Amino acid sequence: MTIHEQPHACPQQLTLKDFKSSVEPIWCSGCGDFGVLQALQRALAELGRPPHEVVVVSGIGCSSRLPAYTTAYGFHGVHGRALPVATGLKLARPDLEVITVGGDGDGYSIGGNHFLHAARRNVDLTYIVMDNRVYGMTKGQPSPTTEADWDSDAAPGGTGVKPFSPLAIALAAGANFVARGFALDVKPLAAMIVEAVRHPGFSFLEILSPCITFRPEEMEWKKSVERGAIQPTSDRAQATATVLSDTEMATGIFFKGDRGSYRPAPTGHGDPEKIAAQFRIGGTAHMPAEEGGCCGD
């Protein structure tokens, strides 16, 4: 029996500590990602799957260092490609709980194409983006969610380019669960993560996670976040209208859909030698009626 076939362990009493690793985060003190890490650890404890049945997948960036800070299995890959890794893993191992994490540059810029297609494909994954509206690891360049007039060395006076709305894009591309949270509201964020993980299909969580090193003004988010203003809907158009008209500071679950997930893999256990028999031709043996793929124009 392979591990793929092992039955799930029954949910057990777990605590945040069970998901806390000994590796020290590289994050700056005051980074919003600490809150997200704690909320995720709380959520995983509540979900009750033991750490060895959970995989945290990430790309590159400050927030993408997160997998090493949990006790779960992890995959810290290349920049922007966390979602394909998570997709391949979940499709090969539907028995595992797969959580994908990363930042706005990783997920919306270099990995933007995968964001679209993960939402479209609707594989049962949870995608947590810690959006600080800046490239932190490379020390302060504007990302796809940075305000057009934000001044930086890389774009003096601002990029002049309108930021995009990740939630609207997720909704348009077909995500089955769309929410916005705030990193420092750890308890409600943990509850939101639990709900996202439990919801089937592709669940997307945009988390406002301040970078006080390169965007000290984001310390104000504590005050400017609009809490509890959003009611979930299963109407994609209505959710999209709400997302497009809000201040991008409202937290809550915008959308919970019921789209069917990516279809399961064929489960046959065929004998390759039967397949090889398709190539047989000539001799005195029985002639196959069809030569699959051999004779097309």
Place this chain on the structure above:
Amino acid sequence: MSETRKSVAIVIAGSGGTGAITAGSALIAAAARDGHYGLMTKLSGAQVRGGEAAALLEIGVDPLEAQPDRFDCLIALDWQDVHRFAPEIPLDGDSLIVCDPKNGAVPEAIARSGARVVELPLAQIAASVEGGRLNMVGFGIAAELVGLAPEAVDSAIRAMIGGKGERAVTASLAASDAGRAAFAVTGLHMEIEPGEKRERWMCSGNEAVGLGALRGGITFVAAYPITPATEITEWLAVQMQEHGGRVVLAEDEIAAINMCCGSSFGGAPTMTITSGPGLALKVETIGLAIAAEIPMVIVDVMRVGPSTGIPTKSDQGDLDIALHGTPGDAPRVVLAPISIADCPATTERAVHIAEALQTPVMLLSDQSIGQTQAIIDIPTERPVPLKRLTTPFATGAGFRRYQLTDDGVSPMPAPGVPDCQWVADGLSHAESGHPSNSAANHVAQLEKRLRKLDRFDFGDTWGEVYGPADASLALLAFGSSVGPCKVAAARLTAAGTPTKVVALRLLAPVQRAKLAAALAGVKRTIVVEQNHSAQLWRHLRGEKALPHGCESFARSGPAPFRAAEIVAHILREVAA
């Protein structure tokens, strides 16, 4: 023209929609049923649909692995743009051109070959049969030319067209018979010796790679469409529907290989399939898979590059990127099937090596191997299966994913195994897997990954030697260059220069001792390869694996190597 021949090379050509390729497929299928070997290459114009198309076939009593030097007969269903193929279908004064005078004069590019023109009213013959199609008339002419048994023709047509109903079969057979009858009158036969009627395989290299993947135990495939590799993905998608496993059509090449990282991390033997431009997109993740020790097979069906190049034509110019493509020091395994018949075993072996060494294995096929249809003896050799080491040496605090071992291989438990949680990371890491900037850890892990390759016993995988043991001349080649080298070597040997072919299957890590043994006693060695910059020659020189004075004969695609060209090169170099 009454004596029989060992082989006959035929082209059936016409504008798109006339069914020239179908006629060629019928011909190779009928030849197989009549006990012959065969090789068929398809040519088509640049258009996606329509345009000119041609089936290039050789049928013979001995195995065939190379394009013929010349064609015996061109059957032109029409002339529309067939002249564009002139450079690819060499004809001469001994060749025949069968065509319909109603289609006008033979185009100058083809007529200048001096081939004998045989005019037959092809369209009229087709029209004389109810539901008769021109391409089946062409097929009948070819069958008559080489003297295929009517039962073989009947059986091939039934197998191909039977699905369309009895009326279609009857019409096709009648059209074929009408073509036969019309050509028989000319008395211009090129009869092939009777073949030995036994069961063989008919497949393309791409299909054969697919079979090798299944035999190797691949259960997850992620790929993005790209010529000339897509057929492997499509073939596997169909097979896996019934036989289990998953093919994911990824949003791009980068997603495909990263999906493979995920599935393989989850424990599934995994493959991605691409061609040069796609491989270029994958190189960053190849580095990740090497660093994080994630097994997978990466198939590259090479085409003419750089950039988009000539997507439908063969070349061997991706060797450099396969060997070195990725930042940093990332040693890897590169395998290349040496023929269509070698594809299943080499692909199966690639899966085993990837799993055993926990590393990406590059499988370098090429368009010529991938998209050529061949009748071959059923390959019997199968590699001994090898598995991934998944059982941890210790659990809990004692578990170290990247533990330094003598053979460089450390346990890779998949998620789900308790007390072994580890993080796959492209960052330099310690034995634990935790990121580390320490020079000692970095070097230790670099050496571990190199040691895996150095200590592994690749056995007979390195290559094959064909020809006389006492050869004074050796042609060293890989992939689709091996076939024409074998034909050239046989000719040189027959002409008094004993010549062997050393066919390399394992391009990296280079097996110096085995190569040296194969070349012992040889006075002259020539590396023959289909790329512009002699990539194999440079690679082997860099590895100090070639004897002093070893020569290079390298030229790029799209033109296929022909034995005559190789022989001429060798004789010219000797004379010079």
